[in-house]
Amino acid sequence: MVLEIHTEIRETGPDRYATLIDGGWAIGSSLNGGYLQLPVVRAVLAAEGHPHPVAVTTDFLTAPHAGEAEIVVERLRTGKTVGTSRATLIQDGQPVLVSSVVTSTLDSSNPDVDLAPPIELPSPDQCTRIRSDVMPGTQLGLMDHVDVRLAPEFANLLRGRPDGSMALRGWARMVDGRDPDPLVCLLAADAFPPVTFTIGRYGWAPTVQLTTYLRVLPAPGWLRAELRGRVLASGWFDEDCTIRDSAGRLVAQSRQIARIPRVPVPTEN
Amino acid sequence: MVLEIHTEIRETGPDRYATLIDGGWAIGSSLNGGYLQLPVVRAVLAAEGHPHPVAVTTDFLTAPHAGEAEIVVERLRTGKTVGTSRATLIQDGQPVLVSSVVTSTLDSSNPDVDLAPPIELPSPDQCTRIRSDVMPGTQLGLMDHVDVRLAPEFANLLRGRPDGSMALRGWARMVDGRDPDPLVCLLAADAFPPVTFTIGRYGWAPTVQLTTYLRVLPAPGWLRAELRGRVLASGWFDEDCTIRDSAGRLVAQSRQIARIPRVPVPTEN
Incomplete structure (x- = not known):
């Protein structure tokens, strides 16, 4: 590859x-x-x-x-x-x-051990694509390059209705339809909205340090991702992203620490 | 502090x-x-x-x-x-x-949000201390500085009986009884046996990259830790360590990527 x-x-x-x-x-x-x-x-x-x-x-x-x-x-x-x-x-x-x-x-074979939970998602067609013009006044140019689709229950976020879960799930692939490789995985791990959206903090969340592990080469097709934040403390939050390929194999894991957004601006209520 | x-x-x-x-x-x-x-x-x-x-x-x-x-x-x-x-x-x-x-x-107050699971452990007295002379032929000098105690169900590891869980839980504190601070948390996050012990790979697991986030200042007393590995692939494994203080507050999170030990040498069977 x-x-x-x-x-x-x-x-x-x-x-x-x-x-x-x-x-x-x-x-x-x-x-x-x-x-x-x-x-x-x-x-x-x-x-x-x-x-x-x-x-x-x-x-x-x-x-x-x-x-x-x-x-x-x-x-x-x-x-x-x-x-x-x-x-x-x-x-x-x-x-x-x-x-x-x-x-x-990296191997292209399956992981020898995989104890992470599966990422359950409806098909990409049943998920909500984040379009580059979805946020009034803010152009999301990244979304013209990466096709990011959130699971239906998370689409409420885009309407300013936080659920407090600090969790997001969705699909990602390059808009040009190109198959994923480790660099696309690196990109996908930072392409989703910050999990702080789920607690009503819609501001920019500046990542200070980001770590991504690449585990095996991804199979062609969509990547599925699960994001999860656990702790807000001392002005910082953490966010993990786990990425599986179209064959369900865990291909990447990322973790980042970022400043908590200062501006909790819901777009609607 | x-x-x-x-x-x-x-x-x-x-x-x-x-x-x-x-x-x-x-x-x-x-x-x-x-x-x-x-x-x-x-x-x-x-x-x-x-x-x-x-x-x-x-x-x-x-x-x-x-x-x-x-x-x-x-x-x-x-x-x-x-x-x-x-x-x-x-x-x-x-x-x-x-x-x-x-x-x-770092704040000394509680985290604003903490969605990580609690770390359930019997008291330190009911856990098994890893002594520096527990492995025949290998001196664990670190354990003369850090008092590391594994939950009872994991003590089998020390007898070469892997359970396949890629998970470990236990207590840690400095042998001299000194209270923890962020540097002690950094130390504790890398003081436990590698999770590969739980799948029967008892060899040295060389850490290649290690990331630790410090979240709040720890309260005095024992630290409790949960370690979890998820994937073995391409010759590498990941290991997360979550550390809570004596008040149960999440004080540190670490993740490392290490080479899978080559030598699966159980000490007994």
């Missing part, structure tokens, strides 16, 4: 790459964190030689803007089976984000 | 510190990852000024040895509320581990 190209990178020197940040992959004016990781992980794979990301942790430092950016890769461990690199996305001379990327080779 | 000193650091220059790695904090000949993070996080707190770690992700690169080591802190974001730094532990000129540390101020 070949990794699809989602975001071009161009080598400019040893372990240095140039990329172009596309302003379309945004929620309102904020570029999506899942998207921003893709050129960075691609740069690490190009620099290192292992075929797949296994663990990616990103610290988001400052908001980038559309346009040119540079990626600097530092190879920290170059083992035969496992590599570890750090990569920094730089714009206007400032670090925008820093990722720790563990690389190795 | 003052952060206790677990491992001394000494400033040697701007954002540079010296520390001494104590060979006693080991499982066999391998120094414990939780312990190794402590001087690194202390160096970040000293360099930055925010009082507490909120998220710590560590990439373990190579095995350190007892003796002198250097810590270099790079401050990536120095906000009023949130800081982010990277710190590298260096020995013999080589990076041993690299940590991304998000810092801020």
Whole structure:
């Protein structure tokens, strides 16, 4: 399986790459964190030689803007089976984000053990697609690239009716119909609304640190996702995302810590 | 609440510190990852000024040895509320581990929301302490520093009787009786046996990347922990650890990805 190209990178020197940040992959004016990781992980794979990301942790430092950016890769461990690199996305001379990327080779076979619960969902046709114009006054450009569909009971969120569950379930795939790969999984893990929507906090939830593990190569077709937040404390909330492929295999797990949105603005009541 | 000193650091220059790695904090000949993070996080707190770690992700690169080591802190974001730094532990000129540390101020009040299940355990007296000499031929020096007690149904593990659950529950506190703080939580999150013991793989499970979120300041007394692994795939397993304090409040959550132990050596049958 070949990794699809989602975001071009161009080598400019040893372990240095140039990329172009596309302003379309945004929620309102904020570029999506899942998207921003893709050129960075691609740069690490190009620099290192292992075929797949296994663990990616990103610290988001400052908001980038559309346009040119540079990626600097530092190879920290170059083992035969496992590599570890750090990569920094730089714009206007400032670090925008820093990722720790563990690389190795993912199997395309089934996991040897899978004790996570299944993700039960009605078919994509019976779910509610999040369209880029669903929130008045806020353009969700990301949703023109990723087709995200929420289970029917969660569609109430889009009408400002929180259920307090801190949980969301839904489908994701690329709008162009392309089959998923580990980079699409990285993207899908950060493409859903924050679970704080379910407790009536509809504001922007700035992710500070995001970790995604990639477990096996995904089968073609839709990805199904379950998001779950557990604790709000000290101004922060956590959010886990579990992703299964069309064959039901667990392909990715993510966890992030983010600031609790300050602005609880329901769109209707 | 003052952060206790677990491992001394000494400033040697701007954002540079010296520390001494104590060979006693080991499982066999391998120094414990939780312990190794402590001087690194202390160096970040000293360099930055925010009082507490909120998220710590560590990439373990190579095995350190007892003796002198250097810590270099790079401050990536120095906000009023949130800081982010990277710190590298260096020995013999080589990076041993690299940590991304998000810092801020933790509340001592209860979490605003806590949807994680409670951790049910019999009292510490009714649980089985893991003593440093429990495994023939392998000295568990870490257990002379941390008092780790497994729930009775899991004590079978120590006799080589796996139950297949990928789950462990137990208590932890410092042997010297000192009350927990965020650094003790960081330590406790990596002080239990790997969940792969429950599927009969008793070998060393090398952690490659470990992330711990600290949520509120812990109350005095024992910490209770629940560990859960979900997937073995492509040569890797994941392990979550949830830690509650003596008041039942969720104080820390960790997740790690590690290589599956190669040597399934039950000590008895």
